[in-house]
Amino acid sequence: xxxxxxxxxxxxxxxxxxxxxxxxxxxxxxxxxxxxxxxxxxxxxxxxxxxxxxxxxxxxxxxxxxxxxxxxxxxxxxxxxxxxxxxxxxxxxxxxxxx
Numbered sequence: 001x002x003x004x005x006x007x008x009x010x011x012x013x014x015x016x017x018x019x020x021x022x023x024x025x026x027x028x029x030x031x032x033x034x035x036x037x038x039x040x041x042x043x044x045x046x047x048x049x050x051x052x053x054x055x056x057x058x059x060x061x062x063x064x065x066x067x068x069x070x071x072x073x074x075x076x077x078x079x080x081x082x083x084x085x086x087x088x089x090x091x092x093x094x095x096x097x098x099x
Contacts, residue, residue, distance in 0.1 A: 005034030013041055053077050062087040070098065 010017055010033070022030060042048050049071060056063050056077040063081055067090070082088055 005037045006031070007034075009033050009037045009039075012037070016041060049073060056081055059086045060084075062089070064089045064091075066091045068093055069096070 010022075022033065042051070052071060053074055056074055057080065059081050063078065063086055065088075070090075070092075078088055
């Protein structure tokens with residue numbers, strides 16, 4: 001029963017998953033995909049960037065980011081968030097080299 005929301009997420013986004021695989025995700029992340037069941041897919045990367053910036057700008061308590069690179073346009077928003085005493089956590093590769 002716990003896996004049903006994950007199946008609904010895959011079903012709702014079947015067109016995306018026909019061309020993208022979740023196979024390389026660790027099992028612990030695959031089991032959590034169901035929590036995205038009520039999310040909405042956005043294919044326009046510029047809209048996604050804007051949404052990320054807006055979320056950081058509006059954060060009141062914390063910002064947690066798991067990424068393999070830094071979106072430069074978010075840096076001013078992250079600094080402002082820290083100035084507002086928002087807790088900011090970044091999880092990145094140990095050997096990250098900015099371009």
